[in-house]
Amino acid sequence: xxxxxxxxxxxxxxxxxxxxxxxxxxxxxxxxxxxxxxxxxxxxxxxxxxxxxxxxxxxxxxxxxxxxxxxxx
Amino acid sequence: xxxxxxxxxxxxxxxxxxxxxxxxxxxxxxxxxxxxxxxxxxxxxxxxxxxxxxxxxxxxxxxxxxxxxxxxxxxxxxxxxxxxxxxxxxxxxxxxxxxxxxxxxxxxxxxxxxxxxxxxxxxxxxxxxxxxxxxxxxxxxxxxxxxxxxxxxxxxxxxxxxxxxxxxxxxxxxxxxxxxxxxxxxxxxxxxxxxxxxxxxxxxxxxxxxxxxxxxxxxxxxxxxxxxxxxxxxxxxxxxxxxxxxxxxxxxxxxxxxxxxxxxxxxxxxxxxxxxxxxxxxxxxxxxxxxxxxxxxxxxxxxxxxxxxxxxxxxxxxxxxxxxxxxxxxxxxxxxxxxxxxxxxxxxxxxxxxxxxxxxxxxxxxxxxxxxxxxxxxxxxxxxxxxxxxxxxxxxxxxxxxxxxxxxxxxxxxxxxxxxxxxxxxxxxxxxxxxxxxxxxxxxxxxxxxxxxxxxxxxxxxxxxxxxxxxxxxxxxxxxxxxxxxxxxxxxxxxxxxxxxxxxxxxxxxxxxxxxxxxxxxxxxxxxxxxxxxxxxxxxxxxxxxxxxxxxxxxxxxxxxxxxxxxxxxxxxxxxxxxxxxxxxxxxxxxxxxxxxxxxxxxxxxxxxxxxxxxxxxxxxxxxxxxxxxxxxxxxxxxxxxxxxxxxxxxxxxxxxxxxxxxxxxxxxxxxxxxxxxxxxxxxxxxxx
Numbered sequence: 001x002x003x004x005x006x007x008x009x010x011x012x013x014x015x016x017x018x019x020x021x022x023x024x025x026x027x028x029x030x031x032x033x034x035x036x037x038x039x040x041x042x043x044x045x046x047x048x049x050x051x052x053x054x055x056x057x058x059x060x061x062x063x064x065x066x067x068x069x070x071x072x073x
Numbered sequence: 074x075x076x077x078x079x080x081x082x083x084x085x086x087x088x089x090x091x092x093x094x095x096x097x098x099x100x101x102x103x104x105x106x107x108x109x110x111x112x113x114x115x116x117x118x119x120x121x122x123x124x125x126x127x128x129x130x131x132x133x134x135x136x137x138x139x140x141x142x143x144x145x146x147x148x149x150x151x152x153x154x155x156x157x158x159x160x161x162x163x164x165x166x167x168x169x170x171x172x173x174x175x176x177x178x179x180x181x182x183x184x185x186x187x188x189x190x191x192x193x194x195x196x197x198x199x200x201x202x203x204x205x206x207x208x209x210x211x212x213x214x215x216x217x218x219x220x221x222x223x224x225x226x227x228x229x230x231x232x233x234x235x236x237x238x239x240x241x242x243x244x245x246x247x248x249x250x251x252x253x254x255x256x257x258x259x260x261x262x263x264x265x266x267x268x269x270x271x272x273x274x275x276x277x278x279x280x281x282x283x284x285x286x287x288x289x290x291x292x293x294x295x296x297x298x299x300x301x302x303x304x305x306x307x308x309x310x311x312x313x314x315x316x317x318x319x320x321x322x323x324x325x326x327x328x329x330x331x332x333x334x335x336x337x338x339x340x341x342x343x344x345x346x347x348x349x350x351x352x353x354x355x356x357x358x359x360x361x362x363x364x365x366x367x368x369x370x371x372x373x374x375x376x377x378x379x380x381x382x383x384x385x386x387x388x389x390x391x392x393x394x395x396x397x398x399x400x401x402x403x404x405x406x407x408x409x410x411x412x413x414x415x416x417x418x419x420x421x422x423x424x425x426x427x428x429x430x431x432x433x434x435x436x437x438x439x440x441x442x443x444x445x446x447x448x449x450x451x452x453x454x455x456x457x458x459x460x461x462x463x464x465x466x467x468x469x470x471x472x473x474x475x476x477x478x479x480x481x482x483x484x485x486x487x488x489x490x491x492x493x494x495x496x497x498x499x500x501x502x503x504x505x506x507x508x509x510x511x512x513x514x515x516x517x518x519x520x521x522x523x524x525x526x527x528x529x530x531x532x533x534x535x536x537x538x539x540x541x542x543x544x545x546x547x548x549x550x551x552x553x554x555x556x557x558x559x560x561x562x563x564x565x566x567x568x569x570x571x572x573x574x575x576x577x578x579x580x581x582x583x584x585x586x587x588x589x590x591x592x593x594x595x596x597x598x599x600x601x602x603x604x605x606x607x608x609x610x611x612x613x614x615x616x617x618x619x620x621x622x623x624x625x626x627x628x629x630x631x632x633x634x635x636x637x638x639x640x641x642x643x644x645x646x647x648x649x650x651x652x653x654x655x656x657x658x659x660x661x662x663x664x665x666x667x668x669x670x671x672x673x674x675x676x677x678x679x680x681x682x683x684x685x686x687x688x689x690x691x692x693x694x695x696x697x698x699x700x701x702x703x704x705x706x707x708x709x710x711x712x713x714x715x716x717x718x719x720x721x722x723x724x725x726x727x728x729x730x731x732x733x734x735x736x737x738x739x740x741x742x743x744x745x746x747x748x749x750x751x752x753x754x755x756x757x758x759x760x761x762x
Contacts, residue, residue, distance in 0.1 A: 005680030023598035
């Protein structure tokens with residue numbers, strides 16, 4: 001369902017899209033929210049996206065660790 | 074976020090600090106949150122509006138700046154024309170502290186944000202911004218803690234780039250409408266896109282791509298390092314497989330050998346019992362022992378020889394050294410003969426000298442007669458010839474230098490000795506000798522079979538034949554076993570070498586490498602997901618804004634019989650659509666309402682909870698539509714702070730119509746004693762006591 005709040009609408013679309021993709025099974029709604037909020041805060045950043053990329057990596061690294069551990073098993 | 078209080082210290086026309094700091098409260102007794110602040114032009118409406126912006130972002134645009142202005146007001150100046158933030162009278166009085174405190178409620182907690190400036194230590198009268206020092210704090214009043222990442226906290230409440238949609242000047246209202254017309258101005262468009270979160274997708278996609286590119290580089294480096302390991306791993310698997318196979322074959326050979334030895338044991342046991350057979354076995358044992366000794370010796374000598382110079386080189390070098398030595402010896406011999414001849418010439422010359430002078434012979438002591446003149450001439454000629462010969466010999470004798478020849482000869486002999494050539498020759502001789510002994514032992518072993526008497530029993534004969542066959546078979550199997558062992562040793566060496574290359578990882582990808590691959594795949598998938606929803610998000614937000622703006626516009630204009638909707642195209646071009654479905658030019662008043670409708674729709678769709686703070690709200694619309702707009706906004710869920718100019722909204726009328734929707738209404742008025750100062754007078758109050 002379409003939502004008025006652009007942020008919630010965006011998150012809803014992304015959650016729906018990510019569930020369709022097998023490669024993103026570890027990307028929960030909570031992670032998507034974190035990513036979206038991180039990106040939102042950096043919309044006007046003037047550091048050539050360095051801070052944004054760093055924040056994204058902090059969110060993604062624990063997921064990478066999780067996938068790696070599961071793969072090892 | 075909901076504003077509860079604004080307190081200004083020596084802020085523009087609001088002079089006063091501490092108890093005398095100027096305050097506006099927005100905290101209504103029954104939850105009212107709106108305020109109306111009336112004020113004539115130049116009485117400080119804009120300064121108050123700017124105080125909120127300053128508190129949030131630490132800077133304030135000059136009024137002459139447009140929507141995209143970058144012309145900031147100075148912190149300090151002694152002239153009011155420069156529009157400094159520090160109150161000019163305070164500056165004249167030597168007071169250089171100014172700032173703004175705001176209290177607000179956010180996520181259920183109350184915060185106090187304080188931003189102030191004071192002169193730097195060592196500066197007596199600040200005249201430039203860099204002579205001032207900022208103090209900025211945000212404190213949670215519910216738990217007493219201070220926010221650490223203050224500016225980040227503020228940006229989370231409202232990014233500065235989006236502030237223009239929440240804090241705007243009615244005088245510039247049309248600029249906001251124009252945001253939707255001026256598609257060429259990417260800068261302006263960016264703000265619309267930002268408030269609708271399009272950059273979360275577009276920039277997010279770019280960020281994922283950048284991360285992916287960086288990872289690609291890292292993976293390439295890991296792969297380059299790992300490739301060697303992968304090759305080694307493949308080779309190791311093959312070597313280990315071969316090793317297993319060869320060990321299995323060796324086991325089979327050992328079984329086969331055990332079988333032959335067992336059979337041989339039976340044959341030998343039988344032969345031992347027979348006299349002839351016993352004799353035969355003794356002989357065979359002797360010859361076998363000789364053969365085995367010879368083999369041991371041969372192996373030992375071969376090892377020694379393999380450590381020394383290989384035969385071919387040895388032969389070449391020996392030959393060369395011998396040739397050189399031969400030539401050297403010839404030279405030395407020649408020089409010896411020449412030296413000897415020189416000695417003879419010297420003796421001859423001495424003799425002739427004595428003859429010339431009539432002295433006794435040096436050799437025999439006989440008295441020599443003085444020669445005649447003819448003889449003397451002949452002697453002198455002979456002496457001259459001998460001296461020439463001596464001189465020639467001397468030259469020849471010293472070329473090459475005899476010392477050099479002797480040294481070279483010694484050096485070559487040493488080289489030959491160092492190469493242990495003599496030892497090698499001796500080893501070769503030993504080798505030949507032991508090979509001969511081995512061959513003899515083998516022959517003797519064969520012959521021994523024939524030494525058995527002719528009348529031996531047929532069983533002995535049969536067994537000796539059988540024994541011979543078995544020895545042959547055992548020899549062949551032993552040779553195979555020896556070859557197999559040698560092959561296994563080589564494979565084991567290869568295995569150890571490959572394992573040392575692979576180290577403890579056993580050829581698997583290192584963790585950091587594998588994680589980089591996982592991350593690369595993950596960000597690629599995220600990028601794909603982000604790209605996939607970009608268009609649908611853009612379209613849904615366009616629809617949202619269009620729907621919200623239409624709702625507000627039709628409500629404010631009250632002309633639903635004329636207008637159908639506001640239309641926003643895919644490229645965010647804006648138009649009024651009439652009931653005939655055609656684009657309508659609209660009056661300036663209608664477009665003013667459109668601007669309000671768009672702003673309201675954008676802020677609603679953004680989901681950002683921040684007050685709408687509107688300076689001179691009626692500047693672009695007529696009284697009727699202003700009243701409709703104010704009524705709509707003040708009744709909305711948003712907190713609204715409006716600063717109407719006297720002619721836009723008369724205070725008595727405003728209070729009568731709208732004060733019940735507000736926490737309070739205020740009047741700004743010029744200080745009677747100082748025209749540069751503004752007083753804030755509370756008109757209507759629903760404030761919390």
